[in-house]
Amino acid sequence: MSEQQQHLYLVDGSSYIFRAYHRLPPLTNPEGTPVGAVYGYTTMLWKLADDLDAADGPTHLAVILDKSSHSFRNDIYPEYKANRPDPPEDLRPQFPLIRDATRAFSLPCIEEEGLEADDLIASYARAAQRQGWHVTIVSSDKDLMQLIGEVGGARIDMLDTMKSARIYIPEVEEKFGVAPELVGDVLALMGDSVDNIPGIYGVGPKTASKLIAEHGSLTAALDSAPEMKKSKLKERLLEGRKDAEMSRVLVTLKEDCDLPQPLDEMRIEKIPEEPLADFLEQHGFTSLLRRLGSGNGSPERANNLHPAKADTQGDAGDVEGNRQPLPEMPAIDRGAYETVQTMDRLEDWVRRAVAARLVAVDTETSSLDSMQADLVGVSLAIGPNDACYIPFGHGGTDLLSEKPEQLDRSAALKTLQPMLADPSVTKVFQNGKYDLNVLARYDLQVSPIEDTMVISFDLDAGRGEGMGGGHGMDELSQRHLGHTALTFKEVCGTGKKQIPFGEVPLDRATEYAAEDADITLRLYHHMKSRLAIEGGTRVYERVDRPLIPVVAQMEREGIKVDRAQLARLSEEFAKEIGRLEGEIHNLAGQEFSVGSPKQLGEILFDKLGHKGGKKGKSGQYSTDQSVLERLAGDGAPIANKVLEWRQLSKLKSTYTDALQEAINPDTQRVHTSYSLVGAQTGRLSSTDPNLQNIPIRTALGRQIREAFVPENGNILLAADYSQIELRLAAHMADVDTLKDAFAKGEDIHSRTATEMFGEVTRDTRAQAKTINFAILYGISRWGLAGRLEVEPDEAQEMIDTYFKRFPGIQRYIAETLETVGERGYSETLFGRKTWFPRIKSKNQAERQGSERAAINAPIQGTSADIIKRAMVRMLPALKDAGLADVRMLLQVHDELVFEMPESDVSAASNVIERVMAEAALPAVKLDVPLAIDIGTGTSWDAAH
Template identity: 85%
Template sequence: MSDKKQHLYLVDGSAYIFRAYHRLPPLTNPQGTPVGAVYGYTTMLWKLADDLDAADGPTHLAVILDKDSKSFRNDIYPEYKANRPPPPEDLRPQFPLIRDATRAFSLPCIEEQGLEADDLIASYAREAQRKGWDVTIVSSDKDLMQLVGEENGANGSGRIDMLDTMKSQRIYLDEVHEKFGVTPDLVGDVLALMGDSVDNIPGIYGVGPKTATKLIAEHGSLTAALDSAPDMKKSKLKERLLEGREAAELSRVLVTLKEDCDLPVAIEDMALGKIPEGPLVEFLQTHGFTSLLKRLGAGTGSPERANNLNPAKADKNGDKGSVEGNRQPLSEMPQVDRSAYETVQTLERLQEWTRRATAARLVAVDTETSSLDAMQADLVGVSLALGPNDACYIPLAHGGTDLLAEKPDQVAMADAIAALKPMLEDDAVLKVFQNGKYDLNVLERSGISVSPIEDTMVMSFDLDAGRGEGMSAKGIGGHGMDELSERHLGHTPLSFKEICGTGKKAIPFGEVPLGRATEYAAEDADVTLRLYRMLKPRLSEEGGTSIYERVDRPLIPVVAAMEREGIKVDRARLAKLSEEFAGETARLEKEIHEVAGEEFSVGSPKQLGEILFEKMGFKGGRKGKSGAYSTDHATLEKLSSDPEAAAITKKVLEWRHLSKLKSTYTDALQAQINPYTGRVHTSYSLVGAQTGRLSSTDPNLQNIPIRTPIGRQIREAFVPEDGNVLLAADYSQIELRLAAHMADVGTLKEAFANGEDIHSRTATEMFGEVTRDTRARAKTINFAILYGISRWGLAGRLEVEPDEAQAMIDTYFQRFPGIQRYISETLTSVGERGYSETLFGRKTWFPRIKSKNQAERQGSERAAINAPIQGTSADIIKRAMARMLPALRDAGLKDVRMLLQVHDELVFELPERDVAAASPIIERVMAEAALPSVTLDVPLAIDIGTGASWDAAH
């Protein structure tokens, strides 16, 4: 045996299985067997093998699993783990395959009838420690923290620590003490007092982690803590300790790890060597895990010990894990080879590429520009890809802006545009983009109207909306090219920062040397084409074709055109508003200082918190991790219920509101007026909102207050050109109408069919009469119920007690039982399938719908209730937008331009003479947008108004 100290790694395989299952979407292998958890488990095991540091890594390793759901603890306490639900149906057939996966890595896979994995881990850990070996338990299970520590063995001291791969964190004595407040030998005593609802360990009712820790730390053991109860002063705690002694002592037995199990495999037989590829290749081939096979083939991912879990080098961002994608690729593609790309510097070579693209009938296209603003960016180059590694970059404006600088050989801009234009406009050639809306606008400004197109970002969104962790830094919700490439291709593309640098040393793309520019730009087109080949087949296989082809893909050029149109804003009006807001905020600031009794920075949360909670002594202050008091909107709103506090908090809230409107709109809009067009051009995202709604940025027009006087003042600054008017067409109560249809609520359907005021009808049903107050309450309830609001949420909105709010919810469900049935069926369906679906087939995934974290789960449930309704509303207005301009052109109304889409509203600019002819066409297109795919039981009503400003059009 080597002189190197022996180090045994014990992997808690059972924890890996459930992490893998809940982290990845459903997958099936070529035989049709579910393998999502198998794939996730395999990648996690692979990552572990990859990341273990050779200097501090294992000499021996084994995976420990639970044999079944029963153990000797059930003989002691039959209710042990009785609360745990059975494994999901699609996970059960994966258990034996997970064992196959472990053996494919040629690793010991150990399990024993009647024992839990924790007991085997404890027994192996202690045996190794007795031999003087070090042990690392790969798990975050709190029960196993009882084992952490160092003891002398036969061959020196043996240390047991833990490795939490989710956080890339080592767990030593300090970490255990930080979590439990006691040493590892007393962790079991703390666990026995606090119990565990997941494992159905009773503990003592009402004794939580803090109390349990305090009792054990003070008395030194569970027995001593229980023995102290009779001498305590009369209290609830005393009663609970006296009454719960038997339950606590039982719990102590249940949480005690069995450290003397028979060891089915000797620890010496767990020696870890190089992992043979044969069994692993066979396993990966059997289950269609082709991307993992590529790692082996490329020699970049062979699962040997590498270098990243040394505690000194732990990744602070945590283990995000690798996500392969939602199905395995059908065809093999070679690894990305940047050296294969061509730099096209002559017109002849460019013409050869366009000839090949025309013959291929399919080409991926990407543009390189001088700016992220498509309406001001200059075209710097174009890249094309016809197949994996068959890609090129065509530099057009490299060499910088210095007239004396030496410029590289490149095709003249006019000649390149003339060569590219026929192919890019050819209806017989399909052009594939990633976030193509941007490229369409850049190329349109160069005189090229690209069509037809495909967009891999939109494809990804239509397949996997909600599966990511939320919005990415790029604001495109986890569907950016780099993220998709890593997820689906296992390839990390060059980043813009790598090419152009950052900070003061950053250079424009046009100054990047052509060789490096080609690697970056051509790779973008290459990766886009690869993603297309992977995502396009999934659309038909996973039911995404309808929403992509009938709703989202047709919308891309429509939205691009709207962005090019922009909207005129009255700079003088905005400047006047900014001046007024500045005066108002100055006045408010002075009044706030007078109430506070001193001057301070109202915009500083830290200073404001000190004024409110220290100087003025208001209750309810809570400090965050930074040590500063929270002064967020909710905190100030809550404080405002105190008349004394309201004197300052209401002024602060108003000051914040005005300051935000000034900085976000009246100041920012002036700066965002395009110097070439004189208009403001918002940028729409087709993937920014999980339910399918469009979102806008630079500027964000979704957040302008609709009904407040100040919001209306801002809308007054949006104006038409001379001789034109603005027309606003707004769906009336579309989500309530859709709820009536989707929940099959006869009362509401009847009310909409008869043109009744729906909130008055609800007030009649709920309260028996219609008054200003009951109608307002009914309106709040109507919308709140569709967002899955809780009794506490409704109580807050209506300013009533939670019990009264619950009574209103109960009455609502009694009057409209279809709504309750819809909510119940929706949650059941999402729980089973993992996603909701609109009437048009748009899927929104909710990976946390079964989260053990109550806040996460309830948040997912609220979103899941609303997603089918809000998503269907989004689908309908998108269908209307795609049909709108063709319908107007067919009527000869070529001067009507569609400018904005905000929530349920479309804004047009048109000559005043065309209003009478355009209005009924716009109304008809919007009212019939669901047809013929969906026939609704309720009419869609559209409110249309016109005026000399956006506000006047309402």
């Protein structure tokens, strides 16, 4: 960069603070002060310094913060930002520490009473631009997009670090439909609920953009209103003019503030290590302190931010995620990894792994489908940077292409097998179920195993709420190790240019594969110790870790489906879908695409004139199921027909068509994939295909289940826990009435109907059944009213009566919410934690949603733990009973599905029932018996 062309980076520090806070589980420093946001902010600032490209990096940099919540805008409009909740209690003491963190980097930290950070950023940006400097604003705030553009060769752009994307004029025009200088006019029309800027009621982003684009300014758009045809928009523009004009003042950035610190003092040089090291040590940020001491990723200059790598960047994982320090480890060095290309070197690695008694293992394959993937190579890690990649499936697909020097697969696997099966050597995986299935296809048995993905889930389920809180290796690496791993896309490319891993050059393949094993081993050392400290050992060792090979074996077993029957159903569904479509068109008076929500909404509300149509932000009517059910209840026949059409279309595409495609060509069976970390309460989830959502209460759903069949000579057996969640509620809430009913084998819904309504009829039993389950999900009066089709007041009376008859349930709910509010997590009888970070949210919808989930999580989670314990014990028990031919195929909610010779049904039923009934023992002794319903048949439907 020339001396004349300076480049100022202005960091919107306030947005960094809240992003850091909301990505963190609790973290305190050695003095007990909350520092989660401080740590996140520090790592984000560090990452920014690392990532800025030296060729386009800053010559000057400053962090801009909000000094207080009051600004001159509150004097103009007292309700400005009135909707914003107060900062969380544990965030307030972190604000001064965040300022300390900025100064520890020896960076200017600028704030000014009465001004917002946006105004200071605008003033600095314009001042620098007037001096001919380039300016980059590090933020994604839409208000700041008004500043983007070029004057006299000096350019202002933005950098969104969350997406690692540069924002310039084309991006602004794509977002708002207008140039940056008109963004304020669009914002004034549409308003901002977050900042409580009124705008004009009913004018959304699309309408605002269209008006400003057509008329060229806010004033011109408002002036055009009197000449418009009569419409709601015309009325709103006329009535809301004053609000829009005031909103324009509120969104206008103040660009002429006095600058608290001269631009020249913002020059960035090498950041002195001493103040930063002192700060990191003071607050116990040991992993960052090691990075500073190692020189790896030292926050000196930027070197690798490229828009093309946006998918690999971001700061979601830049958090430690807990208060346990990392074991001492050197920084990751991909150059230290070895490519194993001779049998001598492989044998040496195997000897060292056996001697170490602990080795991380990862497989590289040709496909994500573990049942069809070819094994391309295996990586091992014995210690930090002590990792290797063993290739044996690399080379082009062309038979004439030259293959690199690599091992023979059969010989390599034969050498690895003793170590993989050695009971004295622990094998550590990340999502090991996949690797076990791949290795099993080559007759390789692996035991014992550990799994960092499952450990993470048992420690932190629910903590991240989808914001960098997942359990994938890349996220865990960023969160716990502060390291961004190589991604598959970086190595293999994307789209049409993507190559199979087997075609990746060995040096690059080694960096990627060995790093995965290295990271997995580091994560294991870091997280395994947390299990004991944070109370996760019991559920990991007694429930989840033993389940991994069991679920892997179930996936390999798969289940047979009758392709011909599925094809017949698809054909029947297609005919019925066509017939329904014709009826819908007749009722509509025209043809249209029934599957188009936009066209359907226009038919329902514009053409047919049905009442209650509501348009969303996209400008189109909502036509979701609740809307159609309401219209059907109001007597609209077309709504019923569309509901039928949607159900059939979904069943056809999701099941009857998809299941045929999912049949494995080698096994002729369908192999679902179970996720051990898919549901926060601990339940298994099923994908590719999803076999857990096939409807069971409809004739159509039962027809689909009829297509699941055994092999010739065999039979299917389904074993289902009967009302397990109600039984657990009776135990956990200590409700004597319910415990007595279950002990006597009474019909619990009839007993509840007697307690509540004084009599048992078909209607009162049905109502009691709905109430029994709804209460356990924390249902509101309005929710129950909707389910029972009664008035909310009547529903509330039912809830009150229920709590009077079963006070233990009400006490359980209150105690659960109090406990979760204090701790931040719920807990099952087996110690499984589910975190609820939003349980104290000022946002009512967020808080109530968390409360409902928290009420049910201990019960549903305990139910999940029990069936998992039954699954772990099942096959050994069957084998001990001489029933080795009985295979466990599926787990669906509270049900297990088996396949067996018909001659084994009687003996197997006894074993299966006993194992399931005793699954909680000896860890937990329940006050109620667990009842199991068992059925058999020549299809899943017949057995269920």
